[in-house]
Amino acid sequence: MNILIVDDDSELLEQLQRGLERKQYRIETAENGEKALDKIFEITYDLILLDIMLPRMDGLSVLRHMRQAGLNTPVLMLTARGDVEDRVKGLDYGADDYLAKPFSMAELMARIRALLRRDGKRNTVLTAGPLSLNTISRTVTLDNVPVSLTSKEFSILEFLLHNKGSAVSRFNMAEHVWGNEFDPFSMSNFVDVHIKNLRKKITANGGKNAAIIRTIRGIGFIIDDAP
Amino acid sequence: MNILIVDDDSELLEQLQRGLERKQYRIETAENGEKALDKIFEITYDLILLDIMLPRMDGLSVLRHMRQAGLNTPVLMLTARGDVEDRVKGLDYGADDYLAKPFSMAELMARIRALLRRDGKRNTVLTAGPLSLNTISRTVTLDNVPVSLTSKEFSILEFLLHNKGSAVSRFNMAEHVWGNEFDPFSMSNFVDVHIKNLRKKITANGGKNAAIIRTIRGIGFIIDDAP
DNA sequence: TTCGATCTTCACGATTTCTTCATAAAGGCC
DNA sequence: GGCCTTTATGAAGAAATCGTGAAGATCGAA
Numbered sequence: 001m002n003i004l005i006v007d008d009d010s011e012l013l014e015q016l017q018r019g020l021e022r023k024q025y026r027i028e029t030a031e032n033g034e035k036a037l038d039k040i041f042e043i044t045y046d047l048i049l050l051d052i053m054l055p056r057m058d059g060l061s062v063l064r065h066m067r068q069a070g071l072n073t074p075v076l077m078l079t080a081r082g083d084v085e086d087r088v089k090g091l092d093y094g095a096d097d098y099l100a101k102p103f104s105m106a107e108l109m110a111r112i113r114a115l116l117r118r119d120g121k122r123n124t125v126l127t128a129g130p131l132s133l134n135t136i137s138r139t140v141t142l143d144n145v146p147v148s149l150t151s152k153e154f155s156i157l158e159f160l161l162h163n164k165g166s167a168v169s170r171f172n173m174a175e176h177v178w179g180n181e182f183d184p185f186s187m188s189n190f191v192d193v194h195i196k197n198l199r200k201k202i203t204a205n206g207g208k209n210a211a212i213i214r215t216i217r218g219i220g221f222i223i224d225d226a227p
Numbered sequence: 228m229n230i231l232i233v234d235d236d237s238e239l240l241e242q243l244q245r246g247l248e249r250k251q252y253r254i255e256t257a258e259n260g261e262k263a264l265d266k267i268f269e270i271t272y273d274l275i276l277l278d279i280m281l282p283r284m285d286g287l288s289v290l291r292h293m294r295q296a297g298l299n300t301p302v303l304m305l306t307a308r309g310d311v312e313d314r315v316k317g318l319d320y321g322a323d324d325y326l327a328k329p330f331s332m333a334e335l336m337a338r339i340r341a342l343l344r345r346d347g348k349r350n351t352v353l354t355a356g357p358l359s360l361n362t363i364s365r366t367v368t369l370d371n372v373p374v375s376l377t378s379k380e381f382s383i384l385e386f387l388l389h390n391k392g393s394a395v396s397r398f399n400m401a402e403h404v405w406g407n408e409f410d411p412f413s414m415s416n417f418v419d420v421h422i423k424n425l426r427k428k429i430t431a432n433g434g435k436n437a438a439i440i441r442t443i444r445g446i447g448f449i450i451d452d453a454p
Numbered sequence: 455t456t457c458g459a460t461c462t463t464c465a466c467g468a469t470t471t472c473t474t475c476a477t478a479a480a481g482g483c484c
Numbered sequence: 485g486g487c488c489t490t491t492a493t494g495a496a497g498a499a500a501t502c503g504t505g506a507a508g509a510t511c512g513a514a
Contacts, residue, residue: 034331034333037331037333037334037337038331038332038333040333041332041333041336041337042333042336065334065337066337068337068341069336069337069338069340069341070340070341070344150459150460150461151460151461152460152461153460165363165364166363166364167363167364167365169251171249172251184249186462186463187463188462188463188464189462189463189464189501189502189503190461190462190463192501192502192503192504193461193462193463193503193504194461195502195503196502196503196504199503215501215502215503216365217377217378217470217471217500217501217502218377218378218471218500218501219365219378222364222365224364225364377470377471377472378471378472379471379472380471413473414474415473415474415475416473416474416475416491416492417472417473417474419491419492419493420472420473420474420492420493421472422491422492423491423492423493423494426492442490442491442492444480444481444482444489444490444491445489445490
């Protein structure tokens with residue numbers, strides 16, 4: 001799960017990042033509205049924590065821009081305690097929930113879980129043939145037998161399943177899984193290596209399940225839509 | 228998605244091209260109005276980014292010409308900041324949106340998405356007779372039987388189908404499929420070779436489907452519009 | 455800090471794909 | 485039918501891509 005946190009209070013930012021990373025979320029941050037928007041259009045996030053008060057374009061504008069562009073990523077607004085007006089505006093603009101500062105980490109976690117769990121659109125269980133992946137518990141099973149994946153392997157498989165039926169380029173994959181740590185000019189084949197290891201694991205029981213992840217030469221990989 | 232970018236600032240052109248290609252768009256460029264118009268009438272684009280200030284025929288004229296000819300490809304105008312007048316004229320002439328320079332990549336992405344989303348879901352499945360090509364999953368079927376194509380073969384077929392009903396020159400084809408790597412002075416017949424292989428593959432089942440791709444002597448190739 | 459797991463980098467072989475080239479076939483024009 | 489231009493084709497060498505094992509780097513928990 002990729003989460004973008006947008007806040008100009010760098011201390012709070014760090015604190016949130018640490019706390020959420022501990023829960024296995026992939027975190028990226030932005031400390032002003034412009035940078036936030038840049039990132040939002042660049043990478044697909046599963047959730048955005050958006051402070052209202054921001055330098056260089058406030059949170060509401062960011063929200064308006066992204067909704068106008070048709071992005072329906074869930075947004076959790078962070079507002080100062082009294083700002084009833086902003087809060088209402090935010091919900092009007094398409095925010096999904098809000099949280100008044102100061103808040104407890106526990107409260108935040110609860111809201112995040114709720115938003116991520118929500119709408120059946122974001123399915124928590126993704127499948128392909130005998131393969132099943134649960135995004136909440138971060139577990140994978142093959143023919144109902146648990147398979148143990150590393151963090152990167154899991155993210156890659158999750159991304160492929162999330163885009164089941166469409167060819168995914170190495171570039172997109174890297175962008176999504178590695179986020180801003182991804183060096184677009186890297187000549188390494190780290191994606192291929194992870195794919196190899198992933199295939200090995202989902203073929204462990206001897207079947208020919210490696211074919212679940214199909215290579216598209218010159219492009220990347222795909223998990224076919226089940227017929 | 229095919230996008231044509233028309234701008235005389237070669238630096239900006241390159242920058243936009245790189246950024247958009249990274250997002251899986253297929254980009255072609257033109258640095259003046261005449262060349263732009265040539266291309267627009269030759270090839271079907273999904274979107275055109277059109278600078279107003281251009282040498283050898285300004286953007287507004289280009290726009291007027293193409294609209295007069297009945298082409299309703301979405302056009303996103305790029306204007307200098309102050310040019311309210313041109314902007315209004317542009318919208319009058321049938322531009323779909325405008326963006327004032329200088330703009331951020333994020334903003335541009337947002338507008339592009341909005342425009343492409345607009346006229347309904349873009350067609351991801353292109354067909355011609357028994358032939359069907361899915362641009363998302365990058366698969367091709369002939370009489371519902373999967374056909375395995377190489378990367379170049381796929382791109383060529385996609386391009387032909389995208390321009391179904393109009394003849395496509397070797398030059399345009401090469402320019403589009405090979406992009407920057409295309410050497411306009413090459414004397415090789417690599418396009419013909421790929422066409423040959425392509426025909427062979429879509430004739431595999433014994434039918435006379437090779438005729439789907441028809442040669443136009445002196446020009447190039449065409450896939451006819453279904454009657 | 456140490457140790458084990460995970461991640462990244464690298465080099466190489468197997469395979470596929472692309473390009474080039476020579477020649478054959480086909481089309482158009484007189 | 486000849487003659488010239490354009491297109492089709494087969495084959496071969498060049499280039500690119502993918503999968504893989506293994507070594508080193510990095511991370512994280514004890």
